[in-house]
Amino acid sequence: MVFLEFEKPLEKLTEQLQKIIQISEEGDIDVSDKIQELENKIKSKKKEIYTNLNGWQKVQLSRHPERPYTLYYINQICKKFVELHGDRKFGDDKAIVGGIGTINGQSVVIMGHQKGLNTKLRQYRNFGMANPEGYRKALRLMKMAERFNYPVICLIDTPGAYPGIEAEERGQAEAIARNLMEMAQLKVPILCYIIGEGASGGALGIGLGDKVCMLEYTWYSVISPESCSSILWRSWDHKEEAAEALKLTSEHMLEFGLIDEIVKEPLGGAHNDPEKMSKVLKAHIKKEITALKQIPTDELIDKRIAKYEKMGQFDLLVEGE
């Protein structure tokens, strides 16, 4: 298990617990009371820690190395799943995966950013940073969903779209912009979930939908706290302050009306009980698909656009000011 800085008190308790369990397995001393006591302690400590997380801590949680990624969820949620590759124009991006599958007897198109599970795979997946091909593959799959009238599910988890020479040459900006415009008019329901990091245009590029939800310990912002710190504070040392200033947590995003719902995570975060998280997510998807399928297509698109049209905070000057 990997413990983050603010989880250190849990590490000690967990170690103690493991020791006692070991002792109880070796000898015939009854320590079940002690075990129970420690387990309760861990639980209440967890509650204590997890109800008081600040922005930066949530950013760290969203990047927890044991946190489940897109393909894990897809395999847990879909009874059948066939991964599809390539944008039919240039290549196959490894940082965005997607395909067709079934959820409770409903065919769906499901996709998302994919991070790697170990050092080698992290490179293979380009750390979840997509090139234009990724966004174009996503669009290709969405257009297919539209042809066959399947709902689209997008799982979002990226530190940003890849800032490389080739990405620019092949039109990173155009790929993201095109997706936004096409997703606004897509004739089938679109469900989006931030499952980890929601960094900027790279996240939004598959993130425009009828219902946009965030898992509890994720973040969504125009820029990562690190980059924000480097630009506005001109130093990398203010990421905690930047994380607070950006108001990037799921609670903030819901309060601002920029997302539709928060999906609760198991105590201690999704990585503490990935199976339970998958079940919660699956139930949520099922419920949302059922509801969205009831809405006539024209109304669905009008509502979707109207939702985004409302997003913004500004003042109106009265004549003469």
Place this chain on the structure above:
Amino acid sequence: MGWFNRLKDGIQTATKFKKEAPDGLWHKCPKCAATHTVKELKENVFICPKCDYHIRIGSHDYFDIIFEGKYTELFSNLVSKDFLDFKDLKQYKDRLEASKKKTGLKDSMSVAHGKINKKSLVIAAMDFSFIGGSMGSVVGEKITRSINYCREHRIPFMIISKSGGARMMESAFSLMQMAKTSAKLSQLAKEGIPYFSFLTDPTTGGVTASYAMLGDINFAEPEALIGFAGPRVIKETIKRDLPEGFQRSEFLLDQGFLDFIVDRRNLRERLDDLLTIFSLSDAD
């Protein structure tokens, strides 16, 4: 300005707005270092007469060039607010006030409705001098209202982009302006109203990754920096130097993301042509 002292304070252009274009008496070209009088430059629509460098100008300068000074400004009562109480080294509220004072503008975008040879056009143009031309809620809302206006009156729409990207001080609100503007543009496209995207130096970040790349026609001024990531970020990521001319208009034209590059001196004429061609689309 060194030993050049301004002879008169406030030598200004004709309109009430302070322009991004240089004022004063003399201007040194940032590219070829040739010095010209501002009067000379102005007569040449702020293009260096020696090397054709396109000096950065502001929204109202473009309105003057394109509409020959006759236009109505729309939605000018929209102003940004510090909704998130955002503070980095400065409070966002103070940045806004300072920018307003410095530029005489209310935000980084102004919208004008005018005519080119009797043909109507609505232009939303950005000012780089206002917090780096950053896109916040006001920019998104001005584009939204402009699009609704164009849909109501069936007028072609143009955006002149000049921006470092999304405005960080509005965090996810600025991010969502990408979704908002793209969604609104999809309505224009659906209803068959032309949208021209004119990219000027510089156009990067969330602006490029939304409305700037979504024109029925995308065109740019010569040598404008256009990209998703800024050159500094790319350089830091890949840890090597960037090729000559990378992310410039000519590069984007070559890569297939622009329809053409237009010299500012020909801008009005080119727009006139486009409007004429598009206005005939309803005829049999």
